[in-house]
Amino acid sequence: MNPCSTTLTQLRDAIAKGEISAVQTAQAYLDRIALHDPTIHAFHETYNERTLERAQQVDDGKITGPLAGVPIAIKDNLCTTFGRTTCSSKILDNFQAPYTATAVAKLEAAGAIVLGKTNMDEFAMGSSTENSARGMTANPWDTTRVPGGSSGGSAAAVAADFAPGALGSDTGGSIRQPAALCGVVGMKPTYGRISRYGLVAFASSLDQIGPFCRSVEDAALLLDAITGHDPLDSTSLNEPVPEHYKTVRQGTPKNLRIGLAKQYMSDANDPALTKAVEQAIEVYKQAGAEIVEVDLPHTEYGIAVYYVVATAEASSNLARYDGIHYGHRTENPDDLVDLYAASRAEGFGEEVKRRIMLGTYVLCSGYYDAYYLRALKVRRLIKNDFEQAFEQCDAILCPTTTGPAFKAGDKTDDPLAMYLNDVYTVNANLSGIPGISLPAGLTDEGLPVAVQLFGSWFDEARLLQIAQVYETATSHQHHRPTMGN
Amino acid sequence: MTAAYPNLKTRLMVGMEIHVELSTRTKMFTSAPNVAHPDYHDASPNTLLNPVVIGMPGTLPVINEEAVRMSIQIGLALGCKIASFTKWDRKSYYYPDLPKNYQISQYDLPLCGPGEIEIPVSDEPDAPMKKIRILRAHLEEDAGKLMHEAPGGGKIDHSIVDLNRAGTPLLEIVTEPDFDTPQQAVMFGQVLRDICRHVGVSEGIMQKGHIRFEPNINVIIEKEGVEYRTPIAEIKNLNSFRAVHGSIAYEYERQIEAWLKTGQVMDARTKSTRGWDDNKNVTTLQRVKEDEDEYRYFPDPDLVPLNVDPALVEALRHQQPELPLARRVRYRDELGLNTRQIDALIAEPGITQMFEAVLAEGTAPQRAVSILLNYGSKRANETGCPLQQLGITAKHIHEIAALSDADKIGSSAAADLFNLCCDHPDQTAADLANKHKLLQVSDDGALEGFVDQVLANPKSAKAIEDIRNGKDKAIGALMGQIMQLSKGQANPKRVTELIKQKLQN
Numbered sequence: 001m002n003p004c005s006t007t008l009t010q011l012r013d014a015i016a017k018g019e020i021s022a023v024q025t026a027q028a029y030l031d032r033i034a035l036h037d038p039t040i041h042a043f044h045e046t047y048n049e050r051t052l053e054r055a056q057q058v059d060d061g062k063i064t065g066p067l068a069g070v071p072i073a074i075k076d077n078l079c080t081t082f083g084r085t086t087c088s089s090k091i092l093d094n095f096q097a098p099y100t101a102t103a104v105a106k107l108e109a110a111g112a113i114v115l116g117k118t119n120m121d122e123f124a125m126g127s128s129t130e131n132s133a134r135g136m137t138a139n140p141w142d143t144t145r146v147p148g149g150s151s152g153g154s155a156a157a158v159a160a161d162f163a164p165g166a167l168g169s170d171t172g173g174s175i176r177q178p179a180a181l182c183g184v185v186g187m188k189p190t191y192g193r194i195s196r197y198g199l200v201a202f203a204s205s206l207d208q209i210g211p212f213c214r215s216v217e218d219a220a221l222l223l224d225a226i227t228g229h230d231p232l233d234s235t236s237l238n239e240p241v242p243e244h245y246k247t248v249r250q251g252t253p254k255n256l257r258i259g260l261a262k263q264y265m266s267d268a269n270d271p272a273l274t275k276a277v278e279q280a281i282e283v284y285k286q287a288g289a290e291i292v293e294v295d296l297p298h299t300e301y302g303i304a305v306y307y308v309v310a311t312a313e314a315s316s317n318l319a320r321y322d323g324i325h326y327g328h329r330t331e332n333p334d335d336l337v338d339l340y341a342a343s344r345a346e347g348f349g350e351e352v353k354r355r356i357m358l359g360t361y362v363l364c365s366g367y368y369d370a371y372y373l374r375a376l377k378v379r380r381l382i383k384n385d386f387e388q389a390f391e392q393c394d395a396i397l398c399p400t401t402t403g404p405a406f407k408a409g410d411k412t413d414d415p416l417a418m419y420l421n422d423v424y425t426v427n428a429n430l431s432g433i434p435g436i437s438l439p440a441g442l443t444d445e446g447l448p449v450a451v452q453l454f455g456s457w458f459d460e461a462r463l464l465q466i467a468q469v470y471e472t473a474t475s476h477q478h479h480r481p482t483m484g485n
Numbered sequence: 486m487t488a489a490y491p492n493l494k495t496r497l498m499v500g501m502e503i504h505v506e507l508s509t510r511t512k513m514f515t516s517a518p519n520v521a522h523p524d525y526h527d528a529s530p531n532t533l534l535n536p537v538v539i540g541m542p543g544t545l546p547v548i549n550e551e552a553v554r555m556s557i558q559i560g561l562a563l564g565c566k567i568a569s570f571t572k573w574d575r576k577s578y579y580y581p582d583l584p585k586n587y588q589i590s591q592y593d594l595p596l597c598g599p600g601e602i603e604i605p606v607s608d609e610p611d612a613p614m615k616k617i618r619i620l621r622a623h624l625e626e627d628a629g630k631l632m633h634e635a636p637g638g639g640k641i642d643h644s645i646v647d648l649n650r651a652g653t654p655l656l657e658i659v660t661e662p663d664f665d666t667p668q669q670a671v672m673f674g675q676v677l678r679d680i681c682r683h684v685g686v687s688e689g690i691m692q693k694g695h696i697r698f699e700p701n702i703n704v705i706i707e708k709e710g711v712e713y714r715t716p717i718a719e720i721k722n723l724n725s726f727r728a729v730h731g732s733i734a735y736e737y738e739r740q741i742e743a744w745l746k747t748g749q750v751m752d753a754r755t756k757s758t759r760g761w762d763d764n765k766n767v768t769t770l771q772r773v774k775e776d777e778d779e780y781r782y783f784p785d786p787d788l789v790p791l792n793v794d795p796a797l798v799e800a801l802r803h804q805q806p807e808l809p810l811a812r813r814v815r816y817r818d819e820l821g822l823n824t825r826q827i828d829a830l831i832a833e834p835g836i837t838q839m840f841e842a843v844l845a846e847g848t849a850p851q852r853a854v855s856i857l858l859n860y861g862s863k864r865a866n867e868t869g870c871p872l873q874q875l876g877i878t879a880k881h882i883h884e885i886a887a888l889s890d891a892d893k894i895g896s897s898a899a900a901d902l903f904n905l906c907c908d909h910p911d912q913t914a915a916d917l918a919n920k921h922k923l924l925q926v927s928d929d930g931a932l933e934g935f936v937d938q939v940l941a942n943p944k945s946a947k948a949i950e951d952i953r954n955g956k957d958k959a960i961g962a963l964m965g966q967i968m969q970l971s972k973g974q975a976n977p978k979r980v981t982e983l984i985k986q987k988l989q990n
Contacts, residue, residue: 197545201787233547313786363577
């Protein structure tokens with residue numbers, strides 16, 4: 001078998017059964033990365049030696065677990081004691097963490113092997129992976145286009161078959177949007193489901209780690225490995241976690257109710273997306289689901305609320321990068337204030353600076369009530385919308401994006417146009433609910449489009465079951481980009 | 486003041502902010518050791534760190550419940566209302582001793598709400614009491630320390646940071662401006678320090694900055710029926726009562742003089758912060774606050790709000806030990822102790838506990854005090870070991886008191902026995918007294934033998950004559966010989982009686 005063109009679950013089973021060794025698997029992926037990543041630039045760095053060493057340990061039976069021998073790519077904002085953790089920022093150019101993110105540690109405890117760190121928008125701020133101090137990532141479907149962002153490297157890595165699965169982080173759509181643009185499955189679990197310890201914070205109340213993969217089943221498998229309470233993260237839920245993989249394998253839930261909200265059906269959507277959603281509705285009708293109309297009246301305020309809340313938190317979270325204790329420090333500062341100002345001016349990119357300024361502004365006394373406090377109130381209303389909607393349905397179906405991948409450079413001069421990429425994803429972060437993006441076929445130009453399903457809080461198991469109904473019926477996940485091999 | 490400014494009526498107005506470092510084992514938001522815990526007082530710079538303390542990317546804070554409990558204990562002792570719901574806010578400012586460049590604190594929902602406590606207005610024995618209102622007490626994390634000299638005092642061309650203190654749990658207590666003399670402010674500080682130490686939430690070592698004071702001072706001046714308020718000065722970071730007293734007294738004069746010169750009165754733009762110069766005994770201007778500081782407070786999204794269990798508050802209220810002020814009154818009124826004795830007993834919580842334990846054994850208070858403070862203090866001085874850690878137990882002290890009361894040991898034997906108990910805490914005082922032959926010989930048969938032998942000694946003739954002439958003092962000369970013969974074990978009281986008896990016959 002070719003380990004690079006299977007699903008994560010199949011690969012895992014093949015390794016477990018001894019049909020392929022973990023070392024062969026690892027070597028195949030490393031070879032493929034070496035061959036194609038110079039074109040794609042999904043990775044900042046790979047850990048070849050470490051990967052092969054761990055693979056050998058899997059083959060020797062020294063490393064076991066439900067993911068034994070499965071190579072995984074991780075976003076460069078997840079701290080590891082090996083390699084660097086840069087967040088695609090000059091300010092953390094040489095940062096080596098003395099700790100490993102809980103989610104990554106759990107992944108490896110389940111037997112997975114971290115292949116390398118993937119490119120991203122600097123500090124996860126962006127929707128195209130163009131805001132990276134370390135160069136952009138190309139969309140494997142069309143290298144003149146962006147892979148989406150901010151977890152563009154992880155999405156591209158899975159799309160380009162550089163890894164059967166990857167971890168990213170989703171603050172306003174940073175997993176689901178690039179998954180959609182790269183034609184892979186991407187999921188943001190409920191806020192609090194996965195520990196954020198070791199995930200470099202962008203906006204603490206919105207950030208959530210989640211998987212990229214090639215099937216719903218794969219997502220369930222990865223989720224099982226990384227979920228659970230962490231005493232190091234007070235915001236992680238301290239409740240038993242259901243077995244997602246088992247639940248998904250059990251099959252289709254009965255008496256499904258799929259919600260549709262008019263607020264997600266804009267005429268401005270690309271026709272391919274409208275078609276994709278219509279097709280999805282048909283799939284669920286065929287499966288016996290009831291289609292119900294739900295109202296999410298505060299949807300349109302999502303982007304505004306998001307860019308107040310997220311930037312406010314970011315302005316504070318990123319204050320620590322000051323050149324004093326670690327990270328980039330300017331040479332020959334005049335005094336302390338100059339050391340701060342110059343280190344930060346040199347270390348941060350344009351978009352990060354823009355958001356720090358915006359966030360600082362909305363938290364200033366005199367503006368706090370008008371912006372930050374009001375944003376919190378509207379955030380509550382958005383959450384209420386979903387609470388009411390989930391009384392009427394089990395999942396909400398909508399597009400992930402308004403269109404397919406755009407050309408690199410198209411939106412870099414227009415921050416607002418870039419921000420609107422998140423229009424269908426941010427509200428899941430603001431309300432904390434889980435969301436999953438599923439491949440939904442290709443446009444006439446051959447670019448992937450996606451549909452998205454929202455589930456209720458901590459109801460990932462059912463959301464995955466519902467997603468699998470669509471996946472099984474359509475098989476869109478089998479589309480792969482042509483990479484010249 | 487009125488004497489110096491005959492046509493002015495002036496009144497001092499002082500409020501206090503007090504920072505108390507709690508002596509939890511670990512820091513406020515992470516498991517790194519806390520420098521305010523006695524086990525870590527002398528840690529080398531930058532050794533009490535972990536990634537959370539350094540504010541490394543991706544690290545997260547987790548609340549230290551012990552610090553919350555300790556804060557509630559202080560709040561209860563200050564008569565504060567304990568919040569049932571409290572949250573954590575980020576206070577943003579850039580400084581190299583603050584690794585995240587924000588401090589996790591509590592902005593609008595402090596753990597401890599309003600309260601009040603009565604304090605004596607001075608340290609005079611019968612000083613009247615005064616109510617001091619507490620505005621709030623909130624929990625936060627301390628910052629590290631920035632130093633501009635090399636360790637040991639050498640000159641360096643840059644500053645260095647020690648983060649050992651960063652993240653230490655800090656309770657900031659804010660009073661209403663209820664002090665109108667420097668003495669009251671000092672008394673409050675001392676009462677608070679005593680509370681913290683006796684409740685067991687802080688070591689209260691002033692030199693180590695465990696308790697730091699920031700008085701906010703201004704003066705109300707009445708001239709020709711019109712009232713003027715001088716601009717408020719906040720004196721930063723005082724860590725001695727001398728400095729609290731000195732800075733307030735100095736400001737009282739300085740502000741009146743300044744007003745006479747400039748006529749400037751309080752408004753939003755005239756608040757200043759000043760420092761205290763311990764050598765020159767003056768305050769010096771640090772900066773004038775033109776506007777309110779911009780700290781950009783907002784709720785910390787890394788922490789969840791804290792719901793305080795009312796059962797916990799009640800349990801802590803129930804467990805609260807007798808507070809030092811109440812204890813002072815009881816020692817004076819019920820035990821009949823004098824101020825010097827009370828001060829000595831209250832000075833160290835460990836001594837207080839030892840004293841209470843001795844009383845619980847059934848020892849009379851005066852006996853317990855004299856043994857503890859005489860023998861105990863002497864040995865503590867000689868050995869450099871704190872009195873409460875000498876090794877001797879309450880039971881030993883009770884035994885020593887009982888042996889003395891029964892006339893079985895003399896006072897010098899009691900002192901020896903005290904030391905023996907310290908050295909052999911596992912043996913009873915009676916056994917030790919026996920083994921070391923400290924028990925007095927009171928049996929007349931044996932004593933008469935010694936007395937007769939001494940009286941028969943020709944060298945005693947002069948003393949004997951003096952005694953017969955009514956000079957009782959001369960008994961001392963014979964006593965020395967008898968003690969020598971008895972190896973110190975003769976009961977001197979009985980010996981005196983025997984000598985007198987024999988010489989009168």
